[in-house]
Amino acid sequence: MMADKAIPGIRPYDAPAGGWGALRATAKAIQEQMNAPEATVTLLRTNQPEGFDCPGCAWPDKEHKSTFRFCENGAKAVTWEATNKRVPPTFFASHTVTSLREWSDYQLEDQGRLTHPMAYNPEKDIYEAVSWDEAFARIGAILRSQADPNAVEFYTSGRASNEAAFLYQLFAREYGTNNFPDCSNMCHEATSVGLPQSIGIGKGTVSLDDFDHCELIIAMGHNPGTNHPRMMGTLHEVARRGAPIIVFNPLRERALERFADPQDPLEMATFGATEIASTYLQPKVGGDAAALKGIMKALLEMDEVLGPESVVLDHAFIAEHTHGFEAFAADLRATSWRDIETISGIPEDELRKVAEAYTKSKATIVTYGMGITQHSMGTQNVQQIANLLLLRGNFGKPGAGICPLRGHSNVQGDRTVGITEKPGAAMLQRIEQTFGFRPPAAHGHDAVAGMQAIVAGESKVLICLGGNLAVALPDPEACFEAVRRLELSVHIATKLNRSHLLTGKHSFILPCLGRTERDMQATGPQSVTVEDSMSMVHASRGKLTPASEALKSEPAIVAGMAAATLPESKVPWMHLIEDYDRIRNGIEAVFPGFEKFNERIRVPGGFRLPLPPTERIWNTPSGKAEFLRFTGLQEDPVFTDPTILKLTTLRSHDQYNTTIYGLDDRYRGVFGRRDVLFMNEYDLAERGIAEGDELIVETAFGKGQERRMTKVIAVVYKIARGSVATYYPEGNCLVPLDYIDKESGTPSYKSVPVRVARAE
Structure with a gap:
């Protein structure tokens, strides 16, 4: 529907998805982040047998005759990572953490690639460069000083490779905890x-x-x-x-x-x-x-x-x-x-x-x-x-x-190789047999439970293998304040994001290689592996020169922290990262389905992990597939007040998870802004609201759980009556941390009861 009045940044987009609009957006991404010849060569390696796996979504690759295997958003993900922009130590010397918190998420990540390990100096309110040895030693000392291993949260992003994720879960389990908040906890x-x-x-x-x-x-x-x-x-x-x-x-x-x-x-x-x-x-x-x-x-x-x-x-x-x-x-x-x-x-x-x-x-x-x-x-x-x-x-x-x-490119693979807060006995037994230490058996924290423990002051340390946890979770007011009370926060990352600015007593940013970059270890160039959303495991090998000589790979960073934390470790950390085949041998020993892992991963396209239902084998207690009843019809709490609308959060076309590539959402007709609430035209009329009006959105939970979102404008959209939508993560301020699916712990971002009114 056309706007009743001209609204800056809101205009119809009538072209189909994809097409010339996608090619223009790809060209713009290249122009803003890389030089054209380098970008072309890099993009043509995306999702190729001898190239790297796209750091974007987990959709699988198909053999076909086309010359390229990337989409518009894949091109944005690749150029965003392979950008020529840099964030060196001089950048942090010129900007206090307090001042950087005033920047938008888009501005923060658009500064470019992190180049050196950094440690927060609270007296100066800036990050300062440190050597890798110093960073590992300080992190290890703080971890060893914790009286309870379960006061440490080990968060994992779906960007991490199988090799990095496997070493990470070994590190945490030998340290003594099954606290594995994971990005999968928030989506699937x-x-x-x-x-x-x-x-x-x-x-x-x-x-x-x-x-x-x-x-x-x-x-x-x-x-x-x-x-x-x-x-x-x-x-x-x-x-x-x-x-x-x-x-x-x-x-x-x-x-x-x-x-x-x-x-x-x-x-x-x-x-x-x-x-x-x-x-x-x-x-x-x-x-x-x-x-x-x-x-x-x-x-x-x-x-x-x-x-x-x-x-x-x-x-x-x-x-x-x-x-x-x-x-x-x-x-x-x-x-x-x-x-x-x-x-x-x-x-x-x-x-x-x-x-x-x-x-x-x-x-x-x-x-x-x-x-x-x-x-x-x-x-x-x-x-x-x-x-x-x-x-x-x-x-x-x-x-x-x-x-x-599935969303992120290896979110499924991370879970397959052990990133789970609820480990099975068989897996723990194989870890003990292979690596010589007894892992803890008690279930740990998922993402929401981990943050709740941080809010309660029970967890003192947060280590993040990628991601932007505090921003991704609901209830940023509670999460941000709690993370800033931590004794230690560690962020392994390629680019700066808001979570890095929520500094605790000790905070470190550890810059890592991206998927597009060459990973050189003692035995030569290495490949990593990922599992797509259809259980295909395949290799990924970057070719670009790293953004900085000071960068380390994710497996090397995990191994460095583990060796510094666990001086009597049973795991040969430095030996493993000399040749990633050795890590894959460990994965093969612990997880069924990875037989002849190194041999099969060298076959173009990789291999598929076992999926018993495809053979009509059902690994359930009854030995059969189960018809499970859904009691009633309501998938969310019931609210009978007719003034209440149901709000869902969603991503724009210029973002991936919490990464904001730009401020356009062209398919929905939004350009240069994100402060919108999409509404059905009849719902607007019933409330006396005109398109373009500034709104107040307030939750309708009751029981003292009310939250408010302001300074958003009404935009007419073809959305079901009784439903409204706004962007994630901006809309997270309306979602309580405990508003979850009780069975899985997944936050209920997609159905928040709200009332909407014009701002006075």
Whole structure:
């Protein structure tokens, strides 16, 4: 809808996703960060067998004849890391930490690459350069002085390689704790907890080849054009061959409507585009569970009408491979269509049409993102998707399965190689057998629990292997203040971010190599490995000259800290980092599925880890896939006040997680600003608000938990009635730290009850 008045930075964008707009944005990213010849060579190495894995999303690579395997946001991630800009010690000497806190997140990271290890001097309020030996010695001494190892939090970002993550979890466990707050805790922990209960493994079950054979895709709660853009090439191919794509999303997202593939010469030459969604349904924020139950109720009713000859449900599969169907079906029968319509915001006939389309497909994939997981019942949401697939036997056959869309490029791999606060006994036993120390068995902290321990003063030390933890978590007011009370904070990073400025008594910034850079160790150049969202493990080797001679690799930094902290360590830290094959030998010894790791990783494209559900093997207590009931229809707390709206946070097209590449969100028509609240035009009218008005957004939790967001403007958008949206992480100020899915610990960023009013 056009604005009633001209609003700076708000204007329609009518072009498709991708296309020439993507190429112009890529060219701009190159121009701002690198020289063109170097950028071209670097980008052409992205996701190539002899190149480096894109530091952006975890979508897998496909063999094809195109000359490039990166998308617009991948180009931004690569040039952002490989930038020519630098942040040397002289920068910190010229800027106090207090003054830097006034800078925006975009300004901080845009300064460029960190070049030297730095230690905070509280008397001068600046970071000062230190040698690596001094940094390791001081960190080690403080860690050894802690009376309780469980007062230390070891945070991991999904950017870390398998090799770095494996050494990191060894370090923490030999130190004596299982405190592993992890970026996965904030996005797909509901998947990691929910799917093992349903199908026996906490990962997706599809391969990229399955998208060539599927007859239907149901896409729920994700925006691939921004958050996993390489997926758009796959959706483009599926749409072009005529397979329907049914989308459930509260907002109309351009990439799910129309996409022009920059690798399609005809589409580019003719300024054409391909329609992606064959059906686009907009549930209310928090209405996904009701929509899923509606589809499944329709299937059950169709099956019962047709009787014994029905082919709606796969009865043979259900009988042989599942458990709990009758109780599950009884719950669906008891659920009323009126309640389903009211809570989902989708009419019954539309949900029945989805069910009919599903029955016509012999092979269906359901893809989903954080619009499903980041709710108070996110774990159960994930399980309802598994239920939908089980009803028609959509596991263990080509073109079918469940596809959680992971964010950061190795967030799944980090978990596979031991970054978990809830270790299994078998894993701990193999660590002891391989490395000679007994790891602790007690469960540790996830991200929210770790920050709550810091807020309570129980945890005294925070070590971060990448990331921007305090900014990524909800409730920045509580998190920021708590982190600044720490005895020690350590940040392993490529670029400056706000978490580095939340200095405690002792704070260190340890600069590391990026994916694009050459990693030289004692035995020569090294490669690392990552696992994509479809369980493919492959090698990554950078070729660029490091941004500074003072940089160390992530594995080398972890090993240096560990050796300085644990002088009697049983782990040969320095020996391991001389040759990363030795680290991979350790991974192979501890984790099943990595047999002949070093041999297989040298095969272009790598190898796939075992996924038992693809063979219809279910590692659950019953030995079968489980139909798990969702009680009721509400995936978030119930609020009956009609003035309350449900707010979801979302990423702009110029960002990745907490990294802000720029201030444009062109597909949504926002340019040069982030201070917006997207609203349905009818919700605006009911509140007497005009587009462009400055707003106050206040939470409606009650019980003294109210939070407020100010200085945002109203923007009309095609979003479901009763729903509003604002950018992450700015909107985190509205999310309490304990507003989580109790089963997985995932924060409920996607459904916050709010009231909206004009600022006086």
